[in-house]
Amino acid sequence: MDLTDAIYGRRATRAYTAAPVPKEVLERLVDAAIQAPSAVNEQPWDFTIIQNTQLLDRISTAAKAHMTATVPNVSFPEHLHESLESPDFHVFYHAPVLITISARMGAWAVENATLAAENLMLAAHAQGLGSCWIGFAQRWLETAEGKRALGVPDNFVPVAPIIIGHSAASAAPVPRRPPQLRWIG
Numbered sequence: 001m002d003l004t005d006a007i008y009g010r011r012a013t014r015a016y017t018a019a020p021v022p023k024e025v026l027e028r029l030v031d032a033a034i035q036a037p038s039a040v041n042e043q044p045w046d047f048t049i050i051q052n053t054q055l056l057d058r059i060s061t062a063a064k065a066h067m068t069a070t071v072p073n074v075s076f077p078e079h080l081h082e083s084l085e086s087p088d089f090h091v092f093y094h095a096p097v098l099i100t101i102s103a104r105m106g107a108w109a110v111e112n113a114t115l116a117a118e119n120l121m122l123a124a125h126a127q128g129l130g131s132c133w134i135g136f137a138q139r140w141l142e143t144a145e146g147k148r149a150l151g152v153p154d155n156f157v158p159v160a161p162i163i164i165g166h167s168a169a170s171a172a173p174v175p176r177r178p179p180q181l182r183w184i185g
């Protein structure tokens with residue numbers, strides 16, 4: 001797929017079929033992720049790939065409870081409070097795969113993991129797969145219990161939980177506001 005098509009065509013996907021994603025495809029996505037630049041070329045990435053639906057259900061429930069209990073309501077829009085409180089809301093939208101990108105703690109852990117995450121999402125789109133970064137899961141995954149569930153070492157921080165799967169419905173394009181641009185000189 002042409003890079004421009006990938007950049008403009010990728011969408012946050014929130015409806016998935018139960019079809020599994022083959023291991024070789026997931027390996028290709030990780031390989032695309034690690035082509036990202038990293039500060040001082042440290043390549044400090046760590047990938048946890050979860051396909052166990054019961055574990056994903058458990059993480060969804062824990063993440064919702066943790067968000068509701070710890071994150072001030074004012075920090076995200078009203079309609080999302082209702083989602084978090086609904087027993088039917090699954091933070092991973094029942095996607096068959098969750099890839100969480102963690103990074104060794106350091107000055108640029110978040111930047112390193114985030115650049116890998118964008119590569120991974122674009123590569124997923126190029127493979128005909130949907131993806132979505134799930135911020136709702138982040139705060140719980142950062143806890144000691146969350147890190148244990150991911151199996152990440154203590155000196156790593158989970159940054160980017162990304163669901164992957166076959167889209168059940170095509171997602172409508174999300175219009176962009178004109179960028180605030182300031183030309184100097």
Ligand SMILES: Cc1cc2nc3c(=O)[nH]c(=O)nc-3n(C[C@H](O)[C@H](O)[C@H](O)COP(=O)(O)O)c2cc1C
Nearest residue numbers: 010011012013014132133134135136137171173174
């Ligand atoms: C840091 C981050 C956290 C996000 N968290 C969630 C989330 O928890 N749930 C969700 O459905 N989408 C989440 N998204 C997806 C955004 O809502 C989505 O990217 C945005 O609406 C623009 O749509 P597009 O990706 O299709 O262009 C997140 C995106 C980012 C970058």
